[in-house]
Amino acid sequence: MKNHYFALTLLAGVLLGIGLFNKNDYYFNVLNILLLKGLIVVGLSLLMGYAGQVSLGHAAFYGLGAYTSGILTAKYGWSPLSALLAAQGVTLLAALIIGIPALRLKGHYLAMATLGFGVIVYVIFKEMIDLTGGPSGLVGIPPLELLGHTFLESRQYFFLFALILVLAILFALHLAHSPFGRALLALHDSEAATMALGYDTGRLKLIVFLISAALAGLAGSLYAHFAMFISPTSFTFLHSVKFVTMVVIGGVASLWGALLGAALLSVLPEILTVFEDYDVLVFGTILVAIMIFLPEGLFKGLGNLFYRLKKCKN
Amino acid sequence: MKRWLFVLLMAFFLVTSSSIWAAKPYKIGALFSITGPTSFIGEPERNTLVMLVDEINKAGGINGHPVEVVIYDTEGEETNAVKKVTKLIVQDKVLAIIGPSRTGTTLAVIPFVERYKVPLISCAAGIKIVEPVKAWVFKTAQSDRLAVKKIYAYCQAQGLKKIAIITVSNGFGQSGREQLKALAKDYGIEIVADELFGPKDVDMTPQLTRIRAKNPDAVICWGTNPGPAIVAKNMRQLGMKQQLFMSHGVASKRFIKLAGEAAEGIILPAGKILVAAQLPDTDPQKKLLLSYIERYKARYGEEPSAFGGHAYDAFLLLKHAFQKAGADRAKIREALENAKGIVGIHGVFNMSPTDHNGLDEKTAFVLVRIKDGDWQLIK
């Protein structure tokens, strides 16, 4: 746990430094989107690493958060904060409806159910034109307003998003190291054994699923106000897959690994633009190669490599 | 050999540039969907812009200033467009931006160009971009409304009153569908069926069967390849004999190739570039159109598409603004807003504070019929 606190303090320090000294709005905007992805990935990492469940529909929860916030503020004049809370309600409700039946069952039913759910939600975003603005998107979302303060600059959003992410990581770390978290970890190893210890495993899994959906919904609400425009193309099945990929590439077993994966997959396309049209090919190759050669993810894989190198030197 | 020539030219350019270009370059940015599913829009736009900038620099620049262009790929995706637009504005410090290619990506970057006060000339068609008018946002692509008006005027003249529409469920189809529904009344047209299809659908016979049951006078299909080609084929298959209209979204030879026999007789609105050679010599755009086609072909070895023309027009407008305003974002915006009589690829632009597109249906579109696998201008 001590190591985790150290890492978290380091992260917070780095973020604070960037926030204070960076003057380039472009970097802020890139980082803002990365921070929101980090938020989604923290939840997904809890779900995958601890509850052993995969969600292929997290882009839908992200989108539900974004669209609920967007619609309520742009079309019905709600304040951003109350819309954000309503968005949390909508996201949680959707997660409950999918999660309760799917998590009663053993196996990867949640993955399949969320896949279907994700596509359905995407089609709804596209087709309920009067409400969502349809395929061409929802315009007129106001900037975020909290406690009488209106967020107008990228730097302000950066501080807010960084704070929320740090808090989310703190929460996730505590959760993971609480009795609840240990029960979850046991669940990941052996569901039967955990049940024998008197835990209701279905409920454990459901709670983690709800937390991860809520975090994705929160990221969505924040994104809607930050970008002031949303459209269905940001919430497709491929985005869900990308979130899962971030977690797996970093390493399913670790929160930090997942964050590393998010950073890598967000930064990689920016770097790969030097390959111009070839960037998709390079991206696909890197993804496949990492999974073949470091099946436990970058975080652990690189750690092992480092360890071995050190041993060789000695 | 060619490569050496290129290297020599570059070296020559670098050596001489310092002396010729004493003036600071005019830096412009561009956002196109060069890769991804809408790359067929972004690629010709990029090619056209690169060609124009090269040409103008060889001819001595604008007001003696060379033009420098920074182009980024949005992949047609909103989040990407948002990132790249701030990069252009903040990091590259461009004076004005051309693009993005899609309506969705354009709407996504509008809050940012308005926040940072940078003139933007979009190459996308959606009418929401300029309605309501936004101070810093312009566009060159003809709005769907003009295309719809062109079709409806023809229907009215031919006495076609009961119309069925079938549109693709993406931004392009949605915008067309809204305009088709909104304008029908003005032309005494009744929409008897309103069907949709997905961009990746493989069979439209269920929708067309429903349309057939309503027995319309004509069918209007709004979409981009390959869906409309399937609609045309399915209509033949169902034995439907109604006149089929398409949108300008399929105004390329590719569509005729895909639909084959079924393309014959289809009528669609298209930019004049499609039938440049058939235009009367009195047409003010004819000379420019023929020259563009020739220059593009010489450089890239293929005919330019209508999309490239949008980037061409955006550059013409910007050139005009630079000539009047120099390197000042606010003055450029003002010059753009008051640009009058600019003869471009897709029409004659007359901007005003209430119209940031500046086109009318008379010059922006012509109606063409597909005959013997080629376009035929309907006069």
Added chain:
Amino acid sequence: MGEILQFLLSGLTSGAIYALIALGFTIIYNATEVINFAQGEFVMLGAMFMATFCAHGLPIPLAFTLAVALTALAGILVERLTIYPARNASPITLIIITIGLSILIKGLAMFMWGKNPLPVPSFIGEKPLRIGGATVVPQSILILAMAVIAVWAMEIFFQKTLTGKAMRACAANRLAARLLGIRVEPLVLLSFALSAALSALAGVIISPITFATYDMGTMLGLKGFSAAVLGGLTSSTGSVLGGFILGILESLAAGYLSSAYKDAAAFIILVLMLLLKPEGLFGKKEIKKL
């Protein structure tokens, strides 16, 4: 009456395609427990090869055979280069590999064939036939016939041949199969080849109707997956029926309800199925409710 027949015919055509893809999913899932998200790309490869060979003037039967064979070869390459080296990794790692592969294959296809849809000539003319009050192109009937033949051939292979039986044994219980002396690795390789060939067949026969595009595979793959889940994921008969049911329901939904939500129809069925009858229509009842 003509209307419902038209919807049914249209549904059967799409259903046949979904059925072939679903069968491909099932074969690989049974051999490896991997859900192969690159399945749709095999469909695309089949269509693309077909378009290329036809454009070069090859006779249709030859182009057809070559396209299917080349895609099967691609399936073999995929297994040897990516799945085999990672065979000891967890299923989720393997699934991510297939996702990476799908991105990679799609990217390669974009390079080789460009981004525009390619036309493919119809196999047997385009003159529509009238059946009852409905019309249908000959190609649709060909699609149905070929799908049925392919499914029937697969069934014979699984039930009658030794290799087929070994594959079934492997699917039922991998460890037991190994103990009986069945070598699993060659069977995994074979399953990829077969699965790729079936999907390629789907791509080839549908290409004259839908054309060939580098990104046509993703949605078809997802629908095929839904069909496979509908049929229970492990049952080949189930996934074939699942494909046809999905195709018909989708077509009826587009015809009678709303074409706007047609794409959602397949997935609403998928979710309802999972929530109400998770073992699928024909799956083995081995899921324990906890």
